[in-house]
Amino acid sequence: MSADADTLPRMTAAAADVTPPRPFLREHWPWLAAIFIAVVMPWFFFNWSTGRHSGFVLTMLSEIGLMTIFALSFNMQMGHTGLLSFGHAILFGLGGYCTAHALNAIKDGGLWLPTELVPLVGGVGGLFFGILFGYLATKQRATAFAMITMGMGELVAAAALMFMGFFGGEGGVSTNRVTGVSLLGASYSSSWQVYYLIVVWTVICVVAMRLQTMTPLGRMANACRDNFERAQFVGYDPRMVRFYQFVLSGFFAGIAGGLYAILYEIVTFDTVAAPKSATALLATYIGGAGGFFGPILGTILVVLLQSGVSLLSNAWLLYVGVLFIIMVMFAPGGIVGLIAAHAPIARIGRLRELAVPYIRVLFPGLITVLGFVALVELASFTTIGASQGKKLAIGGLAIDTATALPWIAAAAALLLGGFWLRREAAAFRRRWDALMDEAKAQGAAV
Secondary structure, three states: OHHHHHHHHHHHHHHHOOOOOOHHHHHHHHHHHHHHHHHHHHHEEEEEEEEOOHHHHHHHHHHHHHHHHHHHHHHHHHHHHHOOOOOOHHHHHHHHHHHHHHHHHHHHHHOOOOOOHHHHHHHHHEEEEEEEHHHHHHOOOHHHHHHHHEEEEEEEHHHHHHHHHHHHHHHHHOOOOOOOOOOOOOOHHHHHHHHHHHHHHHHHHHHHHHOOOHHHHHHHHHHHHHHHHHHHHHHOOOHHHHHHHHHHHHHHHHHHHHHHHHHHEEOOOOHOHHHHHHHHHHHHHHHHOOOOHHHHHHEEEEHHHHHHHHHHHOOOHHHHHHHHHHHHHOOHHHHHHHHHHHHHHOOOOHHHHHHHHHHHHHHHHHHHHHHHHHHHHHHHHHHHHHHOOOOEEEEEEEEEOOOOOOHHHHHHHHHHHHHHHHHHHHHHHHHHHHHHHHHHHHOOOO
């Protein structure tokens, strides 16, 4: 009896220490909300009179989906393992080439594979080339690794123009996604069918990469990123951890490349070139490499800039570059880092006190941005638009670049807005520091 009496309190205390599981919907509602938005988004751009979706919007949304996989695979190296790669596009592009050849083989009857599973061909291709290139690149780390991957990227880009049999030269490899082989009976001749195929694969890959961060390999990748010498001291080989992460990232990058081949039905040397690697770097860094969801937010922003702003301005690359510089200088943690920085203030219930300071910063910020954009567009038009016989119009208002007034107005908006923004930013900083000091005093700081 006494033994049972002693055991009962211990069992009760142990049961009290067990945290009850959180409800599924409460735990995963952001994921479910994102999937729901992805499913219904195309129908906001559906023309009910003609019964057709917007081809431009569907293509842009599909690009966001596959580039999300690509950016997250890049972050498996950069954010999780601390490896800055300048040649990640080779895994993406080579996976795309493998997929294009597989689609042609299916079309010719030499291979049987449902279209729904064709992206796995790209994944296997990315996995194979990840093993090949990763064996060499992961022997080094830090700057040496970055330089090796840059050399590999240039090597593959040059090979894509030389070896016609596999790469197809400048014309690339054309294919046809309508193979007639499907598990669901879908033809994939319509853009909306391809979009939902990309959505399914994006969800699968995002969940898989998220789960991978919780595995022992994912944890050791973080340990090697933070202190590879200590990881080596406790018995792990940092080089093998880097290699496994490189190979796995190649698998997911190859799937993204396979979806690219299905979407555009052509794969060219641009998919393995440096600009494609730069896109992943921009999306990851702007969104925030420190958080898993950062590259997703960065991808959405970068694709919108590429697809939307490029239609409005010839200088869209300049805007992307300026945005990247601003993020590096003032928000190195990316968008996710900016959001996380507000957590201590939110914990003490004082977040609403930043509303007015944010509004006071917003107005001079908009004036500064408008002045900068106006100057860029005026300068761009005088060198490009004027030679093409076009007329400059900003907000529906015709602008005569030959007169001094538009230039003076744009410069004044930039300078005056900049000085006003600097003063308001200083006031915002003082208020921010005061709230953070209060959060630290209450023990709510991160």
